[in-house]
Amino acid sequence: MPPARLSNRYFLVRAGESEFESSGVINTNPVSKTSVDSGLSDKGKKQSLRAAFLLKEMEACDSNCWIWPSITQRAYQAAEIIASVNGISRSYIVPEYSFLDARGLGAYEGKKMEDISEIYASDNLSPSIKPPPIDDGTPNESVADVFVRVTQLMSILETQYSEDTVVIVSPDSDNLSVLQAGLVGLDLRRHNELYFAPGEVRFVDPSSIPTYKRPASAVYKCLNPPKCVIKGL
Template structure:
């Protein structure tokens, strides 16, 4: 506790802590702090523990650590894991020729695999086995959508992937792999998807018409954000592993693959996945692109272009 003398003033050295009473010294006492002087004084007073570091480095107080991974970008400079992309087999709704993308019903048995879809998925699982996908173990990341999770269970069974409670290699994904929401096309004939792809070819930002039943109307750019977030998680969580991504629809996978190989997102439908199709992520697998006539033909003397 601080005590004062009989005169009411603090004993030395405390008087130095009090403001000056001489008007000439007041301005000096309350002068603005010079940040450069403050930094200089701090640098001089750095404890010996820190003085062994290079003060001219971008982060002089940091201890050398292993090279950190930055934010995931598309297309990536490199991938830390190897990836297989799998579209689940035909669903019950697809067998009826109906578009079903409302996430409210994604865990319903009606969104599960049809009999044909189960056979397609078995073939996909056998293909993964032939490709050696799980020879050194693998992680299976399916959408929680019924047909995708059923497909993951079939893949695990055929490839001998552990499903024990203490060592389960099936990791359900709850939102990033939802089927692309097609808005007002919900419940329409599957052939209506061609209209969506026509819009996609013009701009990745065009959304399908909205609807008020809770079905999202997602553009290519919207799905791109989701699958990029998924890849960011996978590349951070695993290293030198094999990951099998199981999607309930084609668009998640085509947009993801287009991003990984640096393909124009307007062309994502060129990479279309059929039900039960398996594809290894190969950065060199960009399909041949035929330019439209408008991109090849040049009018050198408008308006006369003969």
Template structure:
């Protein structure tokens, strides 16, 4: 006799299955665990650890240090590589006394080394050779800016380094963008440095031609990112950083040695200058500008800011957000 669907009684649902403690422990054993928790557990039991456990803990600590290398902070606890900082020689624009920081023109022939700049680059190459920078091979990291890359090629030639060891950097080593100062006389840059001593957050006045207006803090972010890459990519190597300007290098060195960023200018690099990065010693700083000279430069900066944005009220609002009240009250005398 065939059973119809109506005559078949449905089977009762199976009782819920509860995992035994053994099963639950097995499941939990595969749950993710952070390295920090694992190290903490190992550390607690280290007192009773066998030689095998001790070796295992040492291995995990080494791995943990390797992961931490990617999290670069200023000032660094230590550097895994040797670093030499080089400012490229004088550019064609600098030879005629003109500020040029627009990244659009950074690969232009006009942004290359002047005749004087080529001689300065050769001198820096021989300085590096005398310092033994590339005795055991080295990596050269220049900005893609024309003068910096030309300097890198000269350094490689003098020190017998293959061109395959030149690694062009496309953005982190761009010359500091000086905004509305673009195209002005080089002497005008003293106004920017005067504002740097007040706060690393002060930006030069903006301009609409594509030239960035970067504060010291902006440059600091860039060079920190660069160092993070280098410290992660290389280990126990020598890296020569070639910058088109001084500011990248002074901000970088100030960060490495823990110097107040407002004082970065005291570490100024001359065209073609070479400096070995030594985290254990602080170089002798250049004398800062006198108080009178600094005040005059600040007045020029504020006046330039007002003219650039064509609004006294907006200028005052900008200044009030970045300057301490005593300094602000002193400088407002130059506002119309």
């Protein structure tokens, strides 16, 4: 589990749309994560640029920050855009090689993006349900599997830094929605209610984590408007 109180400031960013996503195709096989088609589409570049300027408006990196992107092509490209707009040296970009991989969706690999709704329906039943397996090397990860990965990442960040700012850049929504659900105490089965759109930016408020309890029937709201939750294009 993440620590009850975080010692660092965290901003969660979903990279902009990839070429695969622009074609409406699910692609989560880690073998292709550095391929050109896993990179940002033209729309994704604009979304990532907007995210970079939103971080600037939020003063995320005014006193410097560390940028932790997945090594996945689109996430790393988004990190470079964020660094450029915010005046951050490339030496402060720390590529993450496994904990921030896009959630492996097994037999859904290559299917249409809208089919992800079937996966979320299973997630709503149990965080331990995995997508059906496939033999092409694509992992089939449950919500619980993703939670293990992102909490390991948080443990590393909390150990490595203290009172710093860290911008986490993920290639997909599930890494971030599962992480945020864990931090605010939301049932992991409902992580998709915290869905991140491509290019979306959210600030994690450490002081809110120990006491915040999400009402069962409430719509997710920003705890510190207007800067806590900002959506991209």
